[in-house]
Amino acid sequence: MLKKRIAFRLITIILFWHLFPTLSHAVENNQGIVELRILETTDLHADLVNYDYYQTKTNQRVGLVKTATLIHQARSEAMNTLLFDVGDHLKGNPLGEYLARIRGMQKGKVHPVYRAFNYLNYDAIAIGNHEFNYGLKFLNTALKGAKMPAVNANVFSVKKNKPYFAPYVILKRNVVDLSGRHHELKIGVIGFMPTQIMSWDRANLDGKVFAKPIVDAAKEFVPVMKADGADIIIALAHTGISNEAYRPDTENAVYYLTQIPEIDAILAGHSHSTFPGPIFQNLPNTNLESGAINGKPVVMAGAFGNRLGIIDLQMEHRAGKWKVLEGTSQTRPIADDNGLPLVKRDKRLFKLVKREHEETVDFIRKIGL
Ligand SMILES: [Zn+2]
Structure with a gap:
């Protein structure tokens, strides 16, 4: 009996000595290593429902009610997540038209696009060029909901010579590292859009706002964000990806934003493309496997909710300083190439926007569109 007990103790001690250094080593290595998942929707163009209003039938290739399911999945796989929309979300389909031109935005009413964003708990959104199509008054009333x-750093008020919207925000988030410890991370989020708004929306904007070149605005505000405490900077860049020679009025400025050292991740939009994706195979300094341009993680999630964009950042918090160690990007589709659905729709979200969806369908039927 005694022998047995001694043997058991010996085994326990041996096991302890073998296991403990490995365990403590693992904990030590993972301490301060934080994985942050950044999710993107862009260019939704008011496509909340998987529906084609022109043909009055279901369309499995569009709709935030579908992307929402991908958002829930992507969140469940990660410890720390953020969700952003990169703009052009209010206009582009009959639902958007019906809300703006027929029903109008009454004070105190929430636009169904923002109702959907509130439900999905977006962390911040960018203003896209199409947000101006119904005029500043409509946009400002809608944004109250x-x-x-909502951020944008390159549209300035003529009267005040200051950014018309909040140029950036610093989001304070509690993040958990791989060893289970909590850290506070200050995430700087900045927004941009093409300067072409001044000709595209002259009637709505002339004399009220002016647009600065995207890269100039980035260089103006990035040092301010750092001074304001941003540990990392994420750009909500409502602008496309191209390596055409730089011009101040370049419409697609993502390539040049990747060259600004303090920007850590770029969520792109506007051109309705998919990045990483084969159409960018000839873009210089681009890794389509990891989803990086000039070493920076970039993602563009198509349009109309057809894809969810994902950037995974691995960061290290040591001696009070944050460092991005690695970044990868990918997009996930809601349907396959034949238009067959890959996910079900989020029923709760559909219920939240059903009323305006049905009113739009009724309106279309009435006018015989
Ligand atoms: Zn756009």
Whole structure:
């Protein structure tokens, strides 16, 4: 009996000595290593429902009610996540038209696009060029219903010579590292859009706002964000990806934003493309496997909710400083190439926007569109 007990103790001690250094080593290595998943929708163009209003039938290739399911999945796979929309979300389909031109935005009413964003808990959104199509008054009234900050750094008020919207926000988030410890991370989020708004929306904007070149605005505000405490900077860049020679009025400025050292990740949009994706195979300094341009993680999630964009950042928090160690990007589709659905729709979200969806369908039937 005694022998047995001694043997058991010996085994326990041996096991302890073997296991403990490995365990403590693993914990030590993972301490301060934080994985942050950044999710993107862009260019939704008011496609909340998987529906084609022109043909009045279901369309499995579009709709935030579908992307929402991908958002829930992507969140469940990660410890720390953020969700952003990169703009052009209010206009582009009959639902958007019906809300703006027929029903109008009454004070205190929440636009269904922002109702959907509130439900999905977006952390911040960017203003896209199409947000101006119904005029500044409509946009400002609609934005009052959005619970998350809306950012843009390159549209300035003529009267005040200051950014018309909040140029950036610093989001304070509690993140968990791989060893289970909590850290506070200050995430700087900045927004941009093409300067072409001044000709595209002259009637709505002339004399009220002016647009600065995207890269100039980035260089103006990035040092301010750092001074304001941003540990990392994410750009909500409502602008496409091209390596055409730089011009101040370049419409697609992502390539040049990747060259600004303090920007850590770029969520792109506007051109309705998919990045990483084969159409960018000839873009210089681009890795389509990891989804990086000039070493920076970039993602563009198509349009109309057809894809969810994902950037995974691995970061290290040591001695009070944050460092991005690695970044990869990918997009996930809601349907396959034949238009067959890959996910079900989020029923709760559909219920939240059903009324305006049905009113739009009724309206179309009435006018015989
Ligand atoms: Zn756009």
